[in-house]
Amino acid sequence: MPITGQMFWIAAPIFLLFVSLEIFCFHRNRLTSYSWRESLTTIGIGLGHKVSGLFCFSFIALAMSWIWDHRLFDIPLNHIGWIALLFIAVEFNYYWYHRFSHTIRWMWASHCVHHSPIEFNILASFRLSWTSTISGDFLLFLPLVWLGFQPAAIGSMLAFNLLYQSWVHTELIPKLGPLDQILNTPSNHRVHHASNEIYLDKNYGGVLMIFDKLFGTYATEEENSPCCYGLVTPVESVNPIWIAFHEWIAMTTDLTRSRNLLEAVNYLFGHPGWRPENKGEEISAQAKDTYAVTG
Numbered sequence: 001m002p003i004t005g006q007m008f009w010i011a012a013p014i015f016l017l018f019v020s021l022e023i024f025c026f027h028r029n030r031l032t033s034y035s036w037r038e039s040l041t042t043i044g045i046g047l048g049h050k051v052s053g054l055f056c057f058s059f060i061a062l063a064m065s066w067i068w069d070h071r072l073f074d075i076p077l078n079h080i081g082w083i084a085l086l087f088i089a090v091e092f093n094y095y096w097y098h099r100f101s102h103t104i105r106w107m108w109a110s111h112c113v114h115h116s117p118i119e120f121n122i123l124a125s126f127r128l129s130w131t132s133t134i135s136g137d138f139l140l141f142l143p144l145v146w147l148g149f150q151p152a153a154i155g156s157m158l159a160f161n162l163l164y165q166s167w168v169h170t171e172l173i174p175k176l177g178p179l180d181q182i183l184n185t186p187s188n189h190r191v192h193h194a195s196n197e198i199y200l201d202k203n204y205g206g207v208l209m210i211f212d213k214l215f216g217t218y219a220t221e222e223e224n225s226p227c228c229y230g231l232v233t234p235v236e237s238v239n240p241i242w243i244a245f246h247e248w249i250a251m252t253t254d255l256t257r258s259r260n261l262l263e264a265v266n267y268l269f270g271h272p273g274w275r276p277e278n279k280g281e282e283i284s285a286q287a288k289d290t291y292a293v294t295g
Contacts, residue, residue: 011163018122018167025172037238038119044240045113046126056133063142064151073148087207089144090157095211097140098204108272109247110135116243118230120193125169130244161206165189175221182209187221194227 023034077083101111110129117124129135144154168189175187184205192203202219205212212218221227235243251267258264259276266274 011159014163015122015126015166022122022170022172034121034123035119038117039123041238041240041243042117042123042127045130045243046128048130048240048244049126049128052130052133060133060138061151063138064145064154067142067145068151071146071148075148075150077150077153086144086149086153086157089147089149090141090154090161091206091208092211093140093144094158094161094206095204095215097137098206099201099215099217100140101135101137102201102204103271104269105247105251105272105274106268107135107137109251110137112231112247112272113244115193116231116235118234120169120171120190120227120229122166122169125166131248164207169193180209180220183207184209190227191219191221193229195230195232196225196228198222198225199227200232 026034075082075086077086098111101107110131113129114127117127141154141158145151165184168184168186170186171190173186176183176185179185180187184203184207188203188205188209191199194200199219199221202217203209203212204217209218235246237243237246254267255264258267263276266276
């Protein structure tokens with residue numbers, strides 16, 4: 001779901017502050033993490049995400065408005081308990097949106113853009129899809145509107161969730177002890193972005209790790225297994241347009257090879273990397289991202 005209007009103007013200065021602080025720390029410690037090619041590519045993709053969000057916002061708002069008119073209840077946010085409930089509800093729905101984005105190819109076609117950087121830094125959190133609305137990311141949050149949470153409140157809470165995640169895209173901050181067991185920390189998110197086989201498709205939580213622990217997708221960063229970033233099969237291009245659409249192109253190509261309806265459905269909505277010869281085996285989204293080709 002795109003962040004627009006006042007939420008964007010609040011989030012943008014905070015994000016730029018985080019990026020500036022990280023660059024300063026890298027420079028002061030004579031470390032390297034920001035290459036010009038990767039950084040400019042990320043900026044280009046991020047700006048494209050904002051433009052696409054402007055086109056999609058009206059459609060999402062219309063869908064939420066219709067659901068709101070058919071809501072079950074009116075849930076007030078005049079008490080800390082209701083606000084806490086909304087926070088947990090958004091976190092729960094975000095977990096499943098994020099997990100589906102790794103396990104359903106139609107959604108992975110959008111989300112893989114965010115996992116394409118080979119440098120893990122705060123700026124990389126700005127590398128976001130242009131096609132997330134087509135993939136249906138907003139659908140996971142419509143039930144909250146139907147239950148009776150105001151759309152604006154859901155959008156604000158989700159914006160907070162996403163803004164929180166900007167600071168966890170860094171290698172500068174080490175493990176944080178007990179906090180790693182509760183929160184999405186830099187260490188936990190390094191695991192999520194890592195392309196090492198032991199780390200694939202783990203740590204989906206936005207702010208909390210409780211649902212990862214509850215549903216068996218939590219993993220800790222191991223000292224003897226340093227994180228490697230990017231897709232397992234890298235997109236060997238710095239062209240923002242190609243990075244934004246390469247998986248959609250690959251999926252369409254696979255679709256033309258379908259021999260029957262079942263194969264077509266699996267190519268679109270099965271696990272990323274599904275092939276008829278896999279005989280229905282579940283395949284990790286990043287591990288089997290074999291469709292990323294150069295361009």
